[in-house]
Amino acid sequence: MNGNQNLRRNALPLALGAAMGLAVAAPQAAEITVAVASGFTTLDPYDASDTLSRTVSSSFYEGLFSLDDQNRPVPALATGYEVSDDGLVYTMKLREGVKFQDGTDFDANAVKINFDRLLDKANNLSRRGFLSMIDKVEVVDPMTVRFTLQMPFSAFVSRLATGTAVMICPKAIEQYGGDVAFKPCGTGPYIMKDYNPSERLYVVKNPNYWQKGLPKLDGILWKPVVENSTRAAMLRTGEAQFAYTIPAEQVKTLQGVKGIEVLVEPSIISRYLIINNQKKPFTDPRVRAAINYAINKEALVKVAFAGYAEPMTGVIPKEISGFENLGVWPYDPKKARELLAEAGFPNGFETELWSGYNNTTAAKVIQFIQQQLRQVGIKTNLRTLEAGQRVAMIESVRTVEEAQSRLYYIGWSNSTAEPDWCLRPIFDSRNAPPVLANEGYYVNKKVDELFDKALLETDLAKREENYREIQRLIWQDAGFAPLVTEMNISGRSLKLKNFRVLPSGSYDFYQAELEP
Template sequence: MKLIHAAAALALSSALIGLSAAPAGAKEITVAVSSTFTTMDPYDATDTLSYSAAKTMYEGLFGFDKDMKLQNVLAESYTVSPDGLVYTVKLRKGVKFHDGTEFQADAVKANFDRVTNKANALRRYSLYYNIAKTEVVDPYTVKFTLHEPFSAFVNQLGHASGAMICPNAIKQYPGKQLAFHPCGTGPFKVAEYNPSEILHVVKNPDYWRKGLPKIDGMTFKPVPENSTRVAMLRTGEAQFIYPVPPEQVKTLEGEPNLTITKTPSIIERYVAFNTQIAPFNNPKVRQALNYAVNKTALAKVAFNGLADPVTGVAPKGVEFADVYGAWPYDPKKARELLKEAGYPNGFTATLWSLYNHTTAQKVIQFLQQQFAQVGVKVSVMAMEAGQRTSYLLKKPKDSQLKMVYAGWSSSTGELDWALRPLLATASWAPVAVNYGYYSNKVLDENFREALRTTDKAKKQALYSSAQKAVWEDCPWIYLVTEQNVSGQAKNVSGFYIQPDGGFEFSGVDVK
């Protein structure tokens, strides 16, 4: 399919201009975020920002509340067959899509048939590939049959990418076009969308949750520059910003009309190595660069102390995550390992960043300085959102990747989605986000077995063995887990940052 570029997005924005203007006296808020959007097709989004913003328009069968507790949304209940292969879901009645059609089981089938068709090349295929078939039992009952038992399946259905998109839109807008024509069951409808500039949504008057939404609309604006984002909050141009730059937190906390909220996250920051090429195919080199980075200093320099050194392959707060303690800072040990690996004088490489906001720039500059102290000279490049596909989603033979600064959070709350998309052999780019083409037999086999059982003790043992193997093998430099820091006007309530960095705003209001 032909990709719709910025010009097409601008044309769409122009077509929707009549919708985008807020009526006089409308109760709306503006949310300033740190990056541009990649897509408004939840099944094709891999960044938390894009599918979180899409939640204004879309809902799934299940979801997570502000504390990442699983809850029913468009599903009323479910049952599982004794062999763990069949999930039967009862659907909520009386729900309408934005185009006026009723939400029924045929819509569920249309959406999951689309994502599980590998030919569609959707980014979230790797999340739902285990679905063998989706069947309509009756208008309000749907049945999923899996290829093999998968004990985290309902958590997967709760992921924000599992949105119910209007079947008519799926038919009318094939491929990448669908992202520019959002149509769901959510509390808001699209008014204007340009990936690099704006997402403006307006109240859905037919929303099934009575009394919601409480406001008339929301506008999301990508603002990568930290100081600009803060200025928008101070002047009232934005009523909510995320993230608040760490260096600005204390200053903003002193302002009477603003509220700064700091909460724990399950967002882990790391540097992934291309493990298929020298020198990063040598575990001693990977371990050396872990020793070369002072994670405590990084947390202070780049995050103003609002982050903690990573203590495991997955962050605390993810179900089944093990804690080992931070990887030690020991530049002497780093130089010894480099010498043992055959690089007594270090080497040169490139370090990319998935992000180009100010904090990410600080991180990669800090890493550049740390590596230089052990003889490793790197050039750095921070990417805009639109560059990620062309630089990262390549097969191993075509990749120019050496190292990349990245981050991930398990938006299912379970260890499987915290690690499998990033480290499993089946998740090599471009299929998923194992950018470094890492492969570990223990991880692959143990995760498969863990997902076949509902015995928590057995699952923990399998997961623990896999985590230990990965921790020692160092496919990443384990950096920090951030705190979620948001800022809002005091008259705004009901907008929350979830532990995975997603948004929960079903009850957002302005007084």
């Protein structure tokens, strides 16, 4: 079976390309500022839990494949691949003539070093589970590498294309080890010049980039701006040439500003309320169900998203294959109060409500939820977390006993658009922090069994039915509170071309250029 026919050679476009540099023929410097909604957690894509950090890291890192605008894998540092008949062995040819930013050659040994680092449990890299199906990586010859999987996995190449499995300079791995996040060195079109996780990431053109004519920008300043109105103002005044997200309430105002375009596009980004299933009173499914009944999702769309979202009708976004349509969880505060009384809380209780984002839209969301829960007797204390706090207080917690979160507003996006990575990281009991994102410590052994069964199933229809059953079980357990799938709202200067947000919330800026 030859995978080359499914790929567009020499395409290396879109999704997680890179961002910066100057058009080769441009007479003067062309740099842009991109205003983003939060700070960065890490510049090590193998350890970044958030889409934004992995995306900005693609300024200097590339993988073996990238994704086109249809979420299909296309060649990047690999030129193609072959798959064994049993689906276990992928043999990949690598692109010749590519050098790392430290001047060393990219080759099969570099690929092996990067994947061995990821797969080594001792390194505790948070994205290890994303590629845990890999059994071993072998060097066939200097420009050929062989991956052997533990089981057939049809989405393997798509997983390689999402911005996690990038190529870091082997010398940097050897020299900096766990500090590689502050010393990025890859094959990409930009080189880091300045970095402060909460304030800025400034990258400049790699003059020795292997793809001639790219990048077309001289530099990009990625600037975290958590205040919605400030991001919009930066776009309006020209201080930023791109901003995401644009506050929904300012869409109509910005659409009237000369020289600016506002884009409103569908996404596969779900927002939901994590419920800590292992902490009382949330160990009782009636309490978890009451929380679901207490929140009016249609009203939330209007209040916090100005209509630019839609209530979730299941556990995962409807655009993902294997989606099970379960309908919007009904808004029924009377039912919520009855369930709380049955669970022994006729007068409600007091708890914590945190947000994994500290932007102003997230503040609106948790304030709305606070008001909704108060109506059924649940009093909440609000707290918004910065990116570093989110890592320390949620994602790096070692045991459920140490977990201090109770109700937690967060989201998820899956750039591979397949159900496994929409569900497994969040609901497999073996993926509680710090392994992956089961931050509600949800446990259902039948769900775990279905996850294992789905991976071994080679029939696509049967495999998707396993995921549909998983969704039904999670829904029955009220394992979390699904809220909305939001629209992607971004704004750009009309002078900035080929820079946009993808449905996953990552950026396509590989071909970006700035007109005079």
